[in-house]
Amino acid sequence: MRKIAFTLFLCCSLLAFAEGNPEAGKEKASVCAACHGPTGVSNNPEWPNLAGQHADYLIKQMKYFKEGKKRSSPLMTPVMADLTIQDMEDLAAFYTAQPRARLTTPKQYVKPGELLYRGGNFEKHITACIACHGPQGLGNAEAGFPVLSGQHAIYNIQQLEAFKSGKRTGDLYDMMHDIANRMGKEDMEAVSYYLSGLH
Incomplete structure (x- = not known):
């Protein structure tokens, strides 16, 4: 619990909000x-829903794909290769303004x-997801915790598996x-499908 509290404090202290142009982002999003x-x-x-996701979280993930270290994808890494920070901020501003999937x-x-x-x-020492992602799965923009509400269950399961295997990194601590x-397949499926319909 202390780790989570410190993380929230640290993120709130250091995180700067992205400033992009949603109209420019709409063009680039084609x-x-x-x-x-x-x-x-x-x-x-x-493939994930991006609509309504926190802008700073989107930018962070785009940077990870561009660097190809903490996240790597044969589809995303080449697409990100030529994007500038401004491109990322514009795209994030566009997507964060869109209504989330229902x-x-x-x-x-x-x-x-x-x-x-x-x-x-x-018994399994699995922390409640609500602690970071909130009662409605809307995350916490200031702390860098993403929106999970309305996300595809299959995508979320894939990401949990990637975190478990170490294929995906970059989350704090x-x-x-x-x-x-600590999660088994049934745990991942249950929480991922629950989140897809949480509003």
Whole structure:
């Protein structure tokens, strides 16, 4: 708990908000639309919804893809290669202004997903997701915690698996690696499908 509190303090103290031009971002997003949809809502559940995501979080992820170290993708890394910081800020400003996706949670995942999201799992030492991502899955922009509400479950499962394996890094103090490392497949599925319909 102290680690989370310190992280929140540190992020709030150091994080500067991105200042991009959403109109310029809309133009630049025409390339992104092929995978992420014209307004940042993807039709492919393996590709993330970007609409309504925190601008600073989007910029951080774009930088990671550009560097190809903390996050690497044969699709994203080449796309990011020629982007400037201004391009990233413009894209982020456009996507953060778009309405989030409104997905639904399959009935069988509502109860187990809610229990894990809101209460964690004491026996497995899984921290409740609500601590960082909030009661409605809207995250915390100042602290750098992303919006998870309305995100594709399959994408979220892939990311939890990537955190668990160490393929994805870059989260503060490896918090997501520590949490995902304690989660089984059923845990990942339950919380991911729950989040897709959490509004």
